[in-house]
Amino acid sequence: MNHTYVLQHCRLIPQLSEEGAPELADIVIRDGIIAGIRESGKKTYEGMEVFDLAGKTLMPGIIDAHIHLSMTETNPAEANYVDPCARTLRDLKYAKHLLDIGVTTVRDCGEDRYFSVTALRNAVNEGTVQGPHIYTSGITMTPTNAGGTPDSEFGYMVPYNVDSKEEMRKAVRINFARGADFIKLYGTGSMMGKGSVPGIGIMEDYEILEAVKIAEENETYCAIHCHGAKAIVQALNCGVRTIEHASFIDKEGLDLLAGRKDAGIIPTLSVTMELIEHTDPDSEYGKHVIPKVSALLEKIRICLNSAYQRGDILIGWGTDQSLAAYTREPGSEFRHRHDFLGWNNADILKQATVNSAVLMGIDDRTGLVAEGKDADLIVIDGDPVNDITVMYRKPEHVFLKGTMIR
Ligand SMILES: [Zn+2]
Structure with missing residues (x-):
């Protein structure tokens, strides 16, 4: 496949992300897998496909x-x-x-x-x-x-x-x-x-x-x-x-x-x-x-x-x-x-x-925003840690193994 793209300016929830992940991150996704988590603003992605989440929350599906x-x-x-x-x-x-x-x-x-x-x-x-x-x-x-x-x-x-x-x-x-x-x-x-x-x-x-x-x-x-x-x-x-x-x-x-x-x-x-x-x-x-x-x-x-x-x-x-x-x-x-x-x-x-x-018994594959896991991810407009009611409605975007569903 070799399809790589970046989800830029993602707000991560520490409890649902790998240890030490930055609060505002760029997520590199390669062939359906989370290939890297980097602090936002540190790197430009010239020539790469970039999807800007503009500070919205990114969490596991x-x-x-x-x-x-x-x-x-x-x-x-x-x-x-x-x-x-x-x-x-x-x-x-x-x-x-x-x-x-x-x-x-x-x-x-x-x-x-x-x-x-x-x-x-x-x-x-x-x-x-x-x-x-x-x-x-x-x-x-x-x-x-x-x-x-x-x-x-x-x-x-x-x-x-x-x-x-x-x-x-x-x-x-x-x-x-x-x-x-x-x-x-x-x-x-x-x-x-x-x-x-x-x-x-x-x-x-x-x-x-x-x-x-x-x-x-x-x-x-x-x-x-x-x-x-x-x-x-x-x-x-x-x-x-x-x-x-x-x-x-x-x-x-x-x-x-x-x-x-x-x-x-x-x-x-x-x-x-x-x-x-x-x-x-x-x-x-x-x-x-x-x-x-x-x-x-x-x-x-x-x-x-x-x-x-x-x-x-x-x-x-x-x-x-x-x-x-x-x-x-x-x-x-x-x-x-x-x-x-x-x-x-x-x-x-x-x-x-x-x-x-x-x-x-599938935590090796999914359940966390972490390097090496499947890119099963959802984008939430709002902060569910402070206001759980944002989870009462559909997420803004859904990714299944890196494929954007909507
Ligand atoms: Zn039942």
Whole structure:
């Protein structure tokens, strides 16, 4: 390729940039990689392609570490009836939307039974279509339980009911054979599933241990959907890397995570708040989900704050929300972590970038404005460290591996 250009007069955020990076910098990008970071005004770039950012903020692209690209319909029941080829195209529509609002890396935590997200990831990697970097779990592993069977409202997403070590081994191996990047387990009931209890553990140690073992043999890891405190402790003791949602995490779980870089939690406030703020209260779905989630909200706030306030827990970024919700409000996760949880702006920005990269084990490639990393970058008109509301709207520009998307 050998395409080199310079982003000039970029305002960098120290917490999201390499150590010692100047506050106002020129960034040299070569073949999609950040090749140099220099103090602005020290050098002229004669004969080179230069793009002047005029003091606007340059930061890493957002990493959404918990999403389902197959969740394009507002009502989950509708999704059960989308045909497989149409599904892949809808996944692509969602992926393109994410890229447009500055999400340059996506971790899909459970796709449909046709592996449409895996197909999309392959198409992106081949260069057939343009989309964010995608890491997919394939199909989720869900023990037989209320709200988690193929005939439930989420039937398109949860077809592997695993109820023994042998069934787990088989299902995990099928996922890897089909190209999964990691494995997603269900350790507790869910907020959304009818009859499902989020606080209650549903998986046995020997099932989790088997999944973790085979994931490690494939040089990757397990993520687990876990709201309840006991199930979180169980999962961590079995070697699971990322705790999804982590709604009711307690001191025992936090002690197991203290100071670690190889495990952490991925809260998903957007989906929880979305269920309350935007589900039709008169619909069948609304009638069961709104009272159920509302009753748990204060406890979620207290538990997530106990994780944050310790300062030694790796907290990542997830939204778990549908395309419709993401379209309505691109920055809802920023809003909820700021308004509902009261977290510090710089910490929130780290969660959305570098922390998630570390949790996913891709920090060698992305998550920081640093020499040698992919040029997955966004340009923000404003200073998000002082005013997080600038993240509620689309960034001014998006770069994916050095290519300007817009
Ligand atoms: Zn999810």
